[in-house]
Amino acid sequence: MKQITVRVTTDSDKDLTARAYFDVTNLSVKMFSDDANPLPNVVINGNTIEHLDTEHDGFYSIVFDPVPGATGIEFEWANEGQNKHWTIREIEACTSAPEAQKNQVGIIAQNPKQQSKSKSLMQEKSNIEAQLREFSKSRSVFGGIFGKPEPVHILNRGDAEQPEEEVTPTVLSALGDLSLAKDAPDSERRVALAKWIADEKNPLTARVAVNRIWQGHFGIGIVETANDFGKIGAAPSHPELLDWLSAEFIRSGWSVKHLHRLIVLSDTYRQSEQIVTHARAKDAEVRLLWRFPSRRLEAEGIRDAMLAVSGRLNLKTGGPGFDLFFSRGGLNGFPPILKFQGDGLRRMIYAHKIRMEPDSVFGAFDCPDAGQSVSRRRQSTTPIQALNLFNSQFTIDESEAMAKRVREDAGAQVPAQVARAYWLAYGRDPHPNEMADAESVVQRQGLETLCRAIFNSNEFLFIP
Structure with a gap:
């Protein structure tokens, strides 16, 4: 026979109660106070006892009523017979206050046969709970009443x-x-x-789609009026190219990916933005594509790029979007959210749009609100853009996050920090004069200021 003693204590000054599950023989239970003296009148299931004798193959549960002044419980038991394994299934000690936390003692020993059965039951329980969660999900059902069309x-x-x-x-x-x-x-x-x-004999659909994709890469379509291919719209700058791309688009099975690859691998797309004087004299608007027409990132691209460089971009796809504004209140309209966490750090394509309410920071970058249909965004340069991009809470937060990322990657040496910041933002090493200026900024005003300056640089904001 093996005699075992276990004490469960609590630091609470409340009355003590407990629940225990046993598979043992000759169980003795005592409660004690801070001075370790046993307390009389231990109550189990309404009966006052000093000693409990039981023999049970499964879980044996005893519940102790609250005992004034008790701060601990002492369990003493023994097992007899070769087929018995002394076991405490679970002990919970808690105060009588309903909000109190439970102090748990884990399994000290366990019957191997019952351990296997317990694991099997727990796995079955997990499977059932998973099925219940799946069944409890709401399912979208679309219904409609369809009558016979009128003549x-x-x-x-x-x-x-x-x-x-x-x-x-x-x-x-x-x-x-x-x-x-x-x-x-x-x-x-x-x-x-x-x-x-979508018939291949209908060239208009393919032309419109190709023109939109081309506009996304070059900032302006082969047909400048993307919403109007009619008589009052602009004529295509390269009609043969538009028709060839349209035919290729149809031939590829309307593959948008194929068309993107075709455009970005072309010599026209990969040429530099270097200005040639005689070419500019003939075509100042670069409609003939003698150089790559550099342009500023769109508002969504600027926000996403800042999050990506700072290391906080949430790449979660699908599902509900995130809010840029708080719920409407009084005469204040829609107050903008200034600090973002979690889903608020997703790409801006997932942002909820509100009619007539442009984004508080990036709305200044010609980002239309949800009440407008814009075939091609104009590009303006205003003081508000510079103020938003330098002083907004979003820029400050991302500058601090980028600085933290740079320190973690590059360590405490300023030259290494500058080099890492340039690689994150520009994908290149700083030139010697840039390195000297950047080191001076970091030493005098901190790494966060350098990161904020990078976010405001043309090299970061423009597609070269």
Whole structure:
């Protein structure tokens, strides 16, 4: 027979209660106070006892009522027989106050057979809980009431009150035919229209898509008026190039990735921005693409680049977006959020837009609000942009985060810090004169000031 004694104590001055689970023989329980003297009248399940004898193959649970002045519980037990393993399953000691924290003693020993069964049951419990969480998720259901489409008539002078000949739904005869029956359901009509729009014999769709992608890379499309390919829109600067790219776009199966790769690997895209005097005299707006037209990053790109360089960019994809503003209150409109954490550090494409409310910092960089449709953003240069980018709380936070990242990467030596900051922001080493100036700034005003200056530099803000 093996005799075991365990004490569970608490530093609380509250009355003590406890719950224990045992698989033992001849269990003795005592409670004691700070002076280690046993207390009388130990109460278990409403009965006052000094000694408890039990033999049980499974969990045996005893619950102690609160004992005034008790600060600990002493358990003493023994096991008999070759097939018995002395075991404490769990002991919890807590005060009688409901908000009190429980002090737990882990498993001291365990029956191997019951240990295996316990693991199996716990795994089954985890699987059931996972299924319950999955079943409890709300599921989106889309419903609609679809009736038979009304007959389509030619309207005399466009007056809905004067219907004349019934016609089949289709496009203008000069542009093809949808081959629909008069009584075709809505679903067939929509599918037919979508196929007609994306038909390889319809060059307009591919031209518009290609022009938008080209505009994203060069700042201006082959057709300057991206929303208007009609008679009053601008003529293409390179019509043969537009048609060739459109044909290639269709041939590749409308692969946007293929078109991006084709453009960025071209000599036109990879040429420098160096100015040639005689070329500028003939084409000051660079519509003939004799050099790469450098331009400033868009507002979203500036914010994302600052987060990436500071090391705080949250690359989480999908799911709900994040807010740029607090909820509306009184006459204050939508107060902007100044400090961001967690999802607020995601890419700006996930930001919730509010109509007529531009972003407090990056709205100054020609970022339209949600109430505008803009085919091509203009580029302005204003004092507000410089003030926002130098003094805003967002810039200060990212400058501090970048400085912290640089110190962790480069250590305490200023030259190493400057070199690391330049690599993070520009992807290159600083020139000797830049190194000297940057070291002076760090020594006099701190690394955070250098990081803030980098965020405001043309090399950081512009696509060369």
